[in-house]
Amino acid sequence: MSRWKAGVFAVLLACNAVLGIDVLTREEGPRGPPARIALQSTDDGRQVRLRRGQEVTVALPALSASGYRCGLRDPLPGLLSLEQVPPRVGGTPGWIFRTLQPGRGVLRFECRQELSDGPMREFQFHLQID
Structure with missing residues (x-):
């Protein structure tokens, strides 16, 4: 995996964990x-x-x-x-x-x-x- 792809993937995972927005599956909102x-x-x-x-x-x-x-x-x-x-x-x-x-x-x-x-x-x- 290129450095660029690895960086984008890391940002997506951070959004998922910190903001509660699952950008990988496009589910938005808090995980209630x-x-x-x-x-x-x-x-x-x-x-x-x-x-x-x-x-x-x-x-x-x-x-x-x-x-x-x-x-x-x-x-x-x-x-x-x-x-x-x-x-x-x-x-x-x-x-x-x-x-x-x-x-x-x-x-x-x-x-x-x-x-x-x-x-x-x-x-x-x-x-x-x-």
Whole structure:
């Protein structure tokens, strides 16, 4: 590597370390917690890559007036921490999770009309936590 290239590389690394600007991958801004990922019914079956400590919200179609409810089927203990459960009436709809450690799993929910033998709808989100 020429002296010029080595010098430029050293400056880039210094910017990365001192300023918190990753000029090598073009990511700007402070290295704080990763952004929250929002999932909804249209993301059913989606593969989602997450980082440790990242928040994940899941909003599914639950209509309290009609009795249509969604429930968490598999909370993935060890991989996710359940931070918030949606209230039955009012409040912020959806579940909030925080990733705990690296691993893979499928976050599953089931939705159905209460007091009905009608069909159940399942939603799945395939998670990869790095």
